[in-house]
Amino acid sequence: MTKRTFSAKGARATECLGLIHTDVCGPMSIQARGGYEYFITFTDDYSRFGYVYLMRHKSDAFDMFKAFKAEVENQLEKHIKILRSDRGGEYLSGEFQQYLIDNGIVSQFSAPGTPQQNGVAERRNRTLLDMVRSMLSYSTLPISFWGYALQTAIYILNDVPSKSVPKTPHELWTGRKPSLQHLRIFGCPAHVLKGKTEKMESRSETCIFVGYPKETKGYYFYSPSDLKVFVSTNAKFLEKDYMNDFVPRSRIVLNEMSGDTIPREVTQPNPIVSSDPTQDQQPTIPRRSGRVRTQPERYIGLGESVENLPDDDDPYTYKEAMEDVDSRHWQKAMQSEIESMFDNKVWSLVDLPKGIKPIGCKWVYKRKRGMDGKVETFKARLVAKGYTQKEGIDYEETFSPVAMLKSIRILLSIAASLDLEIWQMDVKTAFLNGSLDESIYMM
Known part of the structure; x- marks a missing residue:
């Protein structure tokens, strides 16, 4: 007896928020700055516009969904009709399910052992992680910056064409064509204007570009001297010199840990208590996943451990x-x-x-x-x-x-x-x- 095959296409939503695909990925083998080990994605079926949220714990998925729901429904003046996910415990909790019922949202789950039924979310996570590995490979940043690379990846995906939709996700979601003039190479150096300086002191500082802030116009920069991330609009990007001189790292190992992955013991003298993702954090700590995985093929091509990680570099x-x-x-x-x-x-x-x-x-x-x-x-x-x-x-x-x-x-x-x-x-x-x-x- 063999598994049944699935058709490549299903019924598509006819408007934004008609169907939302979601999935949780993690814990990651490397902890991101801010103490994040998981991330959750929400992808609109009609436009393919996506959101991603970093999480410290898998149980934060419910809070992330409520934040996502409040933002998108207020922006579009529409309501989420269907939420499609796998059968992860974070989605099956009584609190989460009762919230969906109270808000009139239909919950759709993929059948056990059939990740194909949640293929849009699964593929989105794979694409994002592939982009994150590529961006980190072409930068001098440590792998703990994968959180910033992830936010940058979803920002780019929303603005570029997709084979799944006739226009860019940004245009279908907002009704406006996206501008790409402000996009910069992730990880490239830049001369950033300082605030107040002495007369004989340099007026700029060499920093590293690490993303686009959601709350304000500008760019995220990492200061190697202060070990902090900050926002600035006054910068000169050194993209040409960066691409001419830089040699990419041969391989970036960043993958989702399976339940049987045995992490190595590390100590953390100062526990992370700050929730500000822009502050400097302690070294990463691998953790054992509490989730039991019965089908390693869930993230096809990503692998469940370092040994199974495909080498596409x-x-x-x-x-x-x-x-x-x-x-x-x-x-x-x-x-x-x-x-x-x-x-x-x-x-x-x-x-x-x-x-x-x-x-x-x-x-x-x-x-x-x-x-x-x-x-x-x-x-x-x-x-x-x-x-x-x-x-x-x-x-x-x-x-x-x-x-x-x-x-x-x-x-x-x-x-x-x-x-x-x-x-x-x-x-x-x-x-x-x-x-x-x-x-x-x-x-």
């Missing part, structure tokens, strides 16, 4: 690529790159002249993903270590043949006004088609 070295689960795809990608170099006559094999110091090379690997987060292609690039070259000695000028966004907008506007068709193309290994005036020796 891009390899950093050739050795890592050959040891990767997708080593066969990386080999094909490298072979394609070498063939393209031969076809374009990028280099030729010669003896190294005396007195010439060659520059090194390395492979750069990248998984290209679609809008749904699935891997579409595997890219491998053989690149020279250009950062070892010196301007004025090894080269004179640098170029970046990238069209300005204003130019693209003008082109699209002209095409729209004249009812023309726009065709998009991609030149394979486009950078190999350029010509060099200098002689460069690489090995």
Whole structure:
């Protein structure tokens, strides 16, 4: 006997708050700043607009739902009709169920052992954690900042297109198109204007961008010198320098702990008592989950322990690529790159002249993903270590043949006004088609 299959689509809500999907994730293997170990998500079925709340205890789910309900019903002047969840104890409590009955909200539970019936919430949690790992990997922040990364991830998801809805979740939820001009790279450094300073003292401080505050316009910044998070609007972001210089960490281990995960013993000399998420907190403490999990597949792709955590991070070295689960795809990608170099006559094999110091090379690997987060292609690039070259000695000028966004907008506007068709193309290994005036020796 086998489990029955489920259809890919179900009946969709026809208006905002018609159906809310929710799920609790945690306890996480690393405690977030503020002492948070769990988070709960609420996703509107009609718009796919989402909310996320950090929690210290799973029992806080009821309070988080009441806060969510009060906010969204007041904003939209509508009422929640259906709440769909799994059969977690936090949702089955008598207090929670009585509250739903008193407010006329229909409670829908997934059947035991069938997380597919709560697939929207399950997938939302997986997407959020994938984004959190990526953001932390490309930052110098400790993993305890996953709470800020999580809030940033849901903020971004609400503003970008989704295959599930015809418009962005933000537009369907608010009726207004979102603006993306204020978005910044999570974890990038920034020069933040200080308050009052002495005449001879620096007027700015180098901090790290960690998110968008909900209560006010501005940005969250982390001060490494004060070990505190604060809000400011006066900052100069160093995104270009950050992306050029930074090397991502190879792997971020952040996953939901299962009931049989055995945490290691740690001590905490000063217990956390503050509820302010912006204050500095003590090191994280892994905890044993009190929830019994009968189906480890619940969070598909996230894993229930470190051993089962899928390694979707891009390899950093050739050795890592050959040891990767997708080593066969990386080999094909490298072979394609070498063939393209031969076809374009990028280099030729010669003896190294005396007195010439060659520059090194390395492979750069990248998984290209679609809008749904699935891997579409595997890219491998053989690149020279250009950062070892010196301007004025090894080269004179640098170029970046990238069209300005204003130019693209003008082109699209002209095409729209004249009812023309726009065709998009991609030149394979486009950078190999350029010509060099200098002689460069690489090995």
